Amino acid sequence: MSKTKKDPMGHYEVLFIVANKYTEQEAKKVVSNVKDIIESAEGKVTFEEFWGKKRLAYKIKNNEYGYYGLYEFDLERKNLPALNKSLRLNADVLRHQIVSVTPKTDEEIKKNEEIKAKIDSRKEEEVRKEEEKEDKLKKESKLNKEEKEEDKENKENNEEKEDKKEDKENNEEKEDKKEDKKEDKKEGKENLKDLDEKLEGILNADDLI
Numbered sequence: 001m002s003k004t005k006k007d008p009m010g011h012y013e014v015l016f017i018v019a020n021k022y023t024e025q026e027a028k029k030v031v032s033n034v035k036d037i038i039e040s041a042e043g044k045v046t047f048e049e050f051w052g053k054k055r056l057a058y059k060i061k062n063n064e065y066g067y068y069g070l071y072e073f074d075l076e077r078k079n080l081p082a083l084n085k086s087l088r089l090n091a092d093v094l095r096h097q098i099v100s101v102t103p104k105t106d107e108e109i110k111k112n113e114e115i116k117a118k119i120d121s122r123k124e125e126e127v128r129k130e131e132e133k134e135d136k137l138k139k140e141s142k143l144n145k146e147e148k149e150e151d152k153e154n155k156e157n158n159e160e161k162e163d164k165k166e167d168k169e170n171n172e173e174k175e176d177k178k179e180d181k182k183e184d185k186k187e188g189k190e191n192l193k194d195l196d197e198k199l200e201g202i203l204n205a206d207d208l209i
Helices: 024-040 077-089 106-203
Strands: 009-019 044-060 063-076 093-100
Touching (some): 009 024, 009 044, 009 077, 024 044, 024 063, 024 077, 063 077, 077 093
Antiparallel strands (some): 009 093, 044 063
């Protein structure tokens, strides 16, 4: 009775691109889903990297950028076609490529982790600088807004003072006109009185013809 020969195990690397329609956190979830697909095909992931967003060499489905992910895994060769098909049908994966590779040594893995740590540190520094820049712009914007509001308030106060001054001058002018009218009226009465006295004098004159 012959024994069933076990299918040989291969070591592979899959490099894939996730659509740019996602945020970085959402893209990381999609990358994690690819790991689940590999494990569903009875693969064992031995190494993983997330390269972040990069410009594509050419547009893929109207995407100029994409998120890159990489997994190394052990898998029986008979399961490779099914895995390849699952990734090809995945709408979130724009492109993928599976190649056979030599397993990384512990030293290579350590070196890659060091490189990744440096890249992450550089990214954190860039994010920190960008946040500082945004904070500075917000403070400047707030300061400019406060200055504009202060200028507006000063302008309104000055306009109010000018209006009050103008009202005061108009009131004084009205009062002056009233006084002038009173004087004119008084002077008119006095003139009429003088005229009446002159007429009366003429009428009572002895030499009146």
